[in-house]
Amino acid sequence: MYKDLLIYLLRNYNRSYRFIPPLFTYLIFIGIFYAYKPNPVMGSFAVTSVLSFIVTAWICYSFMQSESPVQEEITLLHLRNPAKYYIGLLIAIVLMSIILIIVSMTYPIVGDYFDRPVGIEDIFVGLLSHLGLSFLGMAITVFFTGRFGSKPSIAIGGILVVIILSFCQGSIASYLSPALEWITWILPPTFYTMNLLMNYDTYSGDEIIGLLVAPFIYSLIILTIYVQLMKRK
Amino acid sequence: MEDIIRLEHISKEYDQRVVLQDVTFSIGIKEIVALIGANGSGKSTLLRIICGLIRPSSGKIHNNLAKETKISYVPERFPKLRLTTQEYLLSMGKIQGLHKKFMNRRVKELMDQFGLTEVRDRRMNFFSKGMLQKVNIMQAVLSQPDLLVLDEPLSGLDATSQQDLLGLLQEMKQQDISMIMTCHESVLLDELANRTISLQQGRVQLHSIQGQKSYVTIHFKLPSNVSTFDIGQIGGVPNLEKVDGAYRLQVESEFSDEALLMILNCNGSIWSVTPTEYKEWIISESITIAGEVE
Incomplete structure (x- = not known):
């Protein structure tokens, strides 16, 4: 159903070469990070998940900029379904980030850069945390893209501020009184996923599931609002 | 003449700046309407409202066809995409859901008609303005629209390209496609339009029917x-x-x-x-x- 739209969007994006800076940043970071071994499995996944969060936000921003506003209007008219267009755009960005996730997870496993053999649970948790944080990166970016009404300077500034605040979520929460702690819930739950992977053994099964699912729920809410608002624009 | 689309009391404001004010008119089936007016008079905004790309602040648009009206849009400035003409047109056709066999035949037909067969595998970011404008029109007529909306179709083209495009638009006129276009060129008004609507500061100032006395x-x-x-x-x-x-x-x-x-x-x-x-x-x-x- 989305195949033709996705092929067009990805081809258009790839021909713009805007993917090169985030892709190379990602690959160089992975290369440097695993230059020494052995590395702890979950701790390493925590770092590369955070990297996926940042790089997906970057890819999302450049993807949104890759189609000219005029061509976007032409595509929307041909498609006759604005929701399909914006959902297609989001799927295309997820597909790009999945490629990065596969690289970041297979490279250390194939290269034997971990301190112990990687099990099914590690792969499952690692995959969900990478994907969840990638969704979060995409969700916060769509709200700051130029198409959504912001100037590029405000958009990039806004994305960076939210990324930084989301990493400091734990510290911010500790400074706030319990009555005001809910304020941090507005921020993307990046910190909690990162914390889960860094201290994986200290969490119970239910907590692990909850923390792995939380980024998807948060992203789903934000992305649904985005598609609905863009439809009405 | 039966109307294909009717605009009633359309107004549009951006940040409390009035762009269109109480615009009412209709476009008949097989009719070609030229929209004239100074820069900033609201012509392009009106076209984008007709296409459904932006919502009017107030007023209504009635589509009078029994089926959903298929509107194609030829924007004023077609972007210099890094796709080849062939890739681009096939993508736009597939996105519309055109049948593969029909689409391949149609793209070839349009390439021949617009004289772009030789450059079909060249990326469009190397194209001249005239060539881009041809691709712009080609994407809009891949499948026959009920209403073709053109924003300054001859703008910035040299005399030869203008004549080529005029010929193509006249061919489309023969195919009974309704059109609304903004233009400054008298050649479009004289040879193509059935009716002219003049916009001034967002208001309709004058309707005139070609062939009638003014x-x-x-x-x-x-x-x-x-x-x-x-x-x-x-x-x-x-x-x-x-x-x-x-x-x-x-x-x-x-x-x-x-x-x-x-x-x-x-x-x-x-x-x-x-x-x-x-x-x-x-x-x-x-x-x-x-x-x-x-």
């Missing part, structure tokens, strides 16, 4: 001892009336110079000369064929 209204005053009899005898004067001590003369445009000269020769003073809206002229109840008013 009129101007002259407001003037004469000394009390001068008769209007001679003025009434000028050709192309169907209406002369006295309004609040002055006169209002409606005259065919081609006779307006003669009328103005005669008024001035009679020691009269001209207050205003304005184009007269065709529809208003037709429905006017005060038509009195030229003669002595007083």
Whole structure:
């Protein structure tokens, strides 16, 4: 159903070469990070998940900029379904980030850069945390893209501020009184996923599931609002 | 003529700046409407509202076809994409859901018709403005639209490219495609449009139908001892009336110079000369064929 739209969007994006800076940043970071071994499995996944969060936000921003506003209007008219267009755009960005996730997870496993053999649970948790944080990166970016009404300077500034605040979520929460702690819930739950992977053994099964699912729920809410608002624009 | 689309009291505001104000008109089936007006008069905004790309602040748009009206859009500035013409047109066709066999045949047909077969595998970011404009129109007519919306289709093109595109638009006219276009070029108005709508500061100022006579209204005053009899005898004067001590003369445009000269020769003073809206002229109840008013 989305195949033709996705092929067009990805081809258009790839021909713009805007993917090169985030892709190379990602690959160089992975290369440097695993230059020494052995590395702890979950701790390493925590770092590369955070990297996926940042790089997906970057890819999302450049993807949104890759189609000219005029061509976007032409595509929307041909498609006759604005929701399909914006959902297609989001799927295309997820597909790009999945490629990065596969690289970041297979490279250390194939290269034997971990301190112990990687099990099914590690792969499952690692995959969900990478994907969840990638969704979060995409969700916060769509709200700051130029198409959504912001100037590029405000958009990039806004994305960076939210990324930084989301990493400091734990510290911010500790400074706030319990009555005001809910304020941090507005921020993307990046910190909690990162914390889960860094201290994986200290969490119970239910907590692990909850923390792995939380980024998807948060992203789903934000992305649904985005598609609905863009439809009405 | 049956309408394909009807706009009723359309207004649009951006940040409290009024771009369109109470615009009402319709486009008939097989009709070609030219939208004229100065830069910033709201023409492009109106086209984008017709396409459904932006919502009006108030007013309604009625699609009068039994099925969903298929609208194709030719924007003024087509982007320099890094795709080849072939890739781009096939992508746009697939996105529309066109049948593969039909689409391949149609793309080849359009490439031949627009003279782009030789460059079908060249990326469009190396194209001239004329070539881009051809691709722009090709994407819009991949499947036959009910209404083709063109924003300055000849803008910035050299004379040869303008003639080529004019020929192509005339071919489309033969295929009974309804069109609305903004334009500055008189060639489009003369050879293509059935009707012209003039926009000024977001308002419709004038409807005129090609092939019909155009009129101007002259407001003037004469000394009390001068008769209007001679003025009434000028050709192309169907209406002369006295309004609040002055006169209002409606005259065919081609006779307006003669009328103005005669008024001035009679020691009269001209207050205003304005184009007269065709529809208003037709429905006017005060038509009195030229003669002595007083």
